[in-house]
Amino acid sequence: MSYPTYYGKTKFSMTIPGLDPYFTRNSNPDLWHPNDFAQAVSTTALKPFVQGLTMIGSRGKGSIPSYANKCARFLRTGAGKEIMSIATEVIKLRLASQRKTLTEKGFLLKNDSKFYGHLSERHDAKQRNNDDRSRDSEQEEQRDHDEQSDDQEQREDDEQSDDSEQEEQRDGDEQDEDSEQETVSHKPVSDQDHNEEQPEPPRKNPKTVQGTPGSRPFNSDSKALFIKRYLTLGTKWRLNSGTIVEDRLFKIGVNCTSLHSVHSFMIDIDDTWLELMFSKQDWHEICSQWPEVPPLSKSVTRYIQSFDGITSVKGLKKILKERPQGTEEELVYHCLENWCDIYEDDPSAFTIADKLSESWWQNEAWGVLRKLAKGVTDCKMLPGDVAGVESKRRQNEMFRSKESSEPGTREQQRARIGKKGDMFWRSFSEPVRDWAVVEAAKTWNAFGKKYIIESTSKLPRQLYDILLHRTQEVGGAHKMRGCIVPGLVIGGPVLQQVQLCWGLQGANVTRFGRAISTRLESSAELLSESMDAIFTMLLFRTTVVSLMDRYHEVRRRREQQTEVADRRALLAGPTRVRQETKPGQDNVPQNLLHSSP
DSSP states (O other), X not given: OOOOOOOSSOHXXXXXXXXXXXXXXXXXXXXXXXXHXXXXXXXXXXXXXXXXXXXXXXXXXSOHHHHHHHHHHHHTSHXXXXXXXXXXXXXXXXXXXXXXXXXXXXXXXXXXXXXXXXXXXXXXXXXXXXXXXXXXXXXXXXXXXXXXXXXXXXXXXXXXXXXXXXXXXXHHHHHHHHHHTOOOSOOEEOSSOTTXXXXXXXXXXXXXXXXXXXXXXXXXXXXXXXXXXXXXXXXXXXXXXXXXXXXXXXXXXXXXXXXXXXXXXXXETTOHHHHTTSOHHHHHHHHXXXXXXXXXXXXXXXXXXXXXXXXXXXXXXXXXXXXXXXHHHHHHHXXXXXXXXXXXXXXXXXXXXXXXXXXXXIIIIXXXXXXXXXXXXXXEEEEEEEEOHHHHHHHHHHHHHHHHHSOOOHHHHSXXXXXXXXEXXXXXXXXXXXXXXXXXXXXXXXXXXXXXXXXXXXXHHHHHHHXXXXXXXXXXXXXXXXXXXXXXXXXXXXXXXXXXXXXXXXXXXXXXXXXXXXEOOSSGGGHHHHHHHHHHHHHHHHHHHHHHHHHHHHHHHHHHHHHHHHHHHHHTOOOEEEOOOXXXXXXXXXXXXXXXX
């Protein structure tokens, strides 16, 4: 079986602008990963999905069941649902020349259900035990036969609710992962019969569940610390339905087999597994009212818009002959200068992307990141494998606390260096503080172990350390409620911003989210799409500056209030208190201002 690869001008170029260049220039599987397709909303972002079908179908690269299942999984996420109809139209156009039809919801190709059937295949709702596997295999074979013989039956099956579709697809992914030995999502394991309806709220009650893929096991020591943290929580977050968020996260966390963000009372709003643990109403409230970031200045926005319509390196160089004024405009200028060199390189970096190192992309494509703190007082972007300041403080405080209750060994008494990152936004006025973190990888692979660990565990933990220390320094979460601590994830030519903020109430729960991934496109013809990556970097800068301004404003106000209170205490005169004495001794007056701490 073969599927046509389209070259030159076809009817696709009229329907989907900019699609054809991807078929003629890109051959790297990282450039058509379904994760990019699911996270992007512009029409040009449809390239990864169609490119993936082309490479698997006609060039024999990749696993058909694996790719199809991953596409289906991400098309059922919040971002994927928004472009489900667009994806359907793309496939219809692609197959029009073959005179094959497609159901609207299932992506089931009538004349060839063996390949595209994986995109709509129904799976059972729960993970089965070993005794049921043979029976389930027979049921799946029978279902495949029914799909080929009766397409109407498949369409009726596709009319099920979105909740049951997510539940069924999750277990289908588990079967695919058994063959690939790769974990890419959170899936609950239950002893209940898979035909039972899940109560509302929540949509799913966990028994034993996995944590973050690739993370350390959630052992007895970790569980003891988690319980201790839960028992010492501050003011909790009560939703409109009456649900206490911390209590719900605790019930989820104690059943995890490996460490998960819930053990830090952190909610990943892109975690579809965690979403099922809450009712729809509760989840919508949890994800609502995300703090806003100040927009870019009008001048830099106009400068970026001046590159609209540029489709060649020659045209780009013509505009770059005139150097702009303004810090942010200069950042855009330097970034585009670097991109000109990349576009003119031979061989193209995009044809040998898998052979280039992590540092190459970080220096050549994203070298302007090192200058992002330009113009911000006392701040630098610190590149290299550097330890975080707040992470170091947390780990040393934790070990000092442990040594106070247990005799420490020489190894325990040694200072900890903290978690390392690829780049930090750091202020050097005493005390030294971190404000944002950048993590980089060689390639962009949203299903790879490195991306999963760094984007769901390592980077959120570093951002959490920053937010927690800044909050403690100003006197509470309510004073930092509208602030965002940002981070960046780099994977080859792809750039994605992540954000961490406090929940809407209480002093314990934080929320973690991801923006749409952007990329440096492989050709100057697609420069307008590449400019989205520059927007991402500038918004990252704006978010950090906004965080610092808010922090210093609250800190300054707090110091002023403290000074006023101290002056009032001095004007009131010495305060006389009674000092504790031994039995038989007289109480001696003590001046509070001169008492020892």
